[in-house]
Amino acid sequence: MGKEHYIEQLKEQLYKEGLFDQAHKKPLPPSPGTIALITSPVGAAVQDMLRILKARWPMARVRVLPVRVQGEGAAEEISAAIAWCDREQAADLIITGRGGGSMEDLWAFNEEIVARAIYRCRIPVISAVGHEPDVTIADYVADLRAATPSNAAELAVPDRNEVYGRLLSLEKRLEGEMGHRLAQSRRRLERLAKSRAMTRPEAYFQAKRLLLDYQSRRLNQALERTVAQNRERLAGLAAALDAMSPMKVLGRGYAVARTEDGGILRSSDQVQPGDRIRLRLAQGSLGCRVEEKEDNHGEKEL
16 A cells, blocks of 8 residues: 555544544644644754744743654654643643655654544644645644744744734823823812812802702692691591581481391381380480381381
């Protein structure tokens, strides 16, 4: 089986397993404190990365984990270094790669063991293998692919000059905003200092006292009106209730007849001749005996 055919088969297998899915890509830290370079300790690639990282973000600590990047055993060394770095949480970001070369030179980064080590790693990984035309399986699995090792260093950290420029801009904006607020506060303080409450406090309190007296009089007047209206309403209700009183009816010459047990007589059928009844008058009451009774048709009963 040719190497190109092997790579295509491995790519298809890993793609089906989901190792290339964007959903698994981890975001890079905006300003990593420690960066691990898993690459050859000699050669232009590692020197370029060290130079660019120091120039762009010298605050970052750079750890070089030396490995072979080609030849027999290179894939095992690269995967072991990634696994160690992940297990020890030795960095905030990993860059692994090498300079360009032939398919034979880049073969370690096409090995399955390296692809799976990158996929399992909990630390974000930038793959920086070769030049722009060269794409390895490690590039597909990594959280970010850089065209070259130098490009990986540029993508790994912010540019301190740009950050410094943004900070200066924010500082100017903050100074401007603080100056604006201070000017507003100064103008407000000047207005308060010129106000009558500060220049003539006795006049201010006198005005408030007059307002309080005015409001008090209005409240008392409103309360008196409410009491008078309620008093008139109560008198009207009392007069209406008095007009409906049974004693008023008795005062006009009527009487209330009750049986001996106190029940009100409404019909002659409730008593018989000889029964005793009591009449309630407007003034006092009378005890009476029934001599005769008459029904609604005028018939008498003795």
